[in-house]
Amino acid sequence: MKPEDIKYGSDGLVPVVIQDADSGEVLMLAYGNEESMRLTLERGEMVFYSRSRKEIWHKGMTSGNRLPLASLQIDCDCDAVLARVRPTGPACHTGETSCFYRFIHGNDDDSPVFLGRLWAYLKKRSQDSTEESYTARLIAGPKSRVAQKIGEEGVETALAIATEDRGQTIYEAADLVYHLLVGLLASDLSPGEIWRELKKRHRAR
């Protein structure tokens, strides 16, 4: 599809859903017009149309919290756009990661976006002092140390599954996932490379 395929409303605008490319978290809903969508693709960063100020709005020009573009998708009717982005800071003007930080119903405690949030958090922790942070110590230490933890947690998860201890399985699998993320971080790899490898193997789409 081409940018020209986007259908703008009678007000000249198209709604743009903004999603974090690495966590899958929905960050905001904004609007674009033909010019802002052209500028978005030219600059590789989100440029919107501000409905309140009635002007082109290069997101982050004032706050510094820009939204570099990873991919741009169009829906079946061509009248809505999905932009996956890698934010340089909080997307919301309140300082929250996402503008959708308040609930009317339910919660997102079991949401998979937490995996991406944990990854971002671990990246930050890796810069902390090794005295304060277990994560920083693991990353600063020899690779064999975090590797050993992954082996151990793999075996502990295996034992919990084999003995059908569901509570222990959740506990050990969480340990395993945490140490696997730290191992990837220590190896200068990212979870995205694992998803890409899995996608190559499985025709799950």
Next chain:
Amino acid sequence: MKPEDIKYGSDGLVPVVIQDADSGEVLMLAYGNEESMRLTLERGEMVFYSRSRKEIWHKGMTSGNRLPLASLQIDCDCDAVLARVRPTGPACHTGETSCFYRFIHGNDDDSPVFLGRLWAYLKKRSQDSTEESYTARLIAGPKSRVAQKIGEEGVETALAIATEDRGQTIYEAADLVYHLLVGLLASDLSPGEIWRELKKRHRAR
């Protein structure tokens, strides 16, 4: 927040971003009015307002592909809604999982939503004949078999990290993640329970 906090536009509508609760995939953008949002919360399933037919639209009443509600969030300006859902079938009228199946720019090969898609795929495969499907064989077999695979892949990932073989680390970590998902499936657990456990431990939000 309460449903009454939603601010509807001059046309009486609010845009609703629909996201798969388990994969994080953005499925569609639709619109609600006051009545449809009230019905959504009453029925626990998405009810929209169809702008083309100018009427209340209970999603799935014709197609059978309903969108049971997991959570409802409101944005900082109260003029956009995010609904996390657990679809009973494809969200798009074309039969695609998501309405956003076409790209204008980039791709989503490294997107974390693939983990959720793989999980849904494995759930389906688990019903297949054990002659045809390795996944079905693992799930039908004794728990010690899939447990053993998790232990093995944990150790293989550990060795790849310790020997600083990045390509092998990606390969083994993908094996580990696949077998961990199958282990959860065999134990009648879901990845959401792991995310919930990790969220309890880490203040990554």
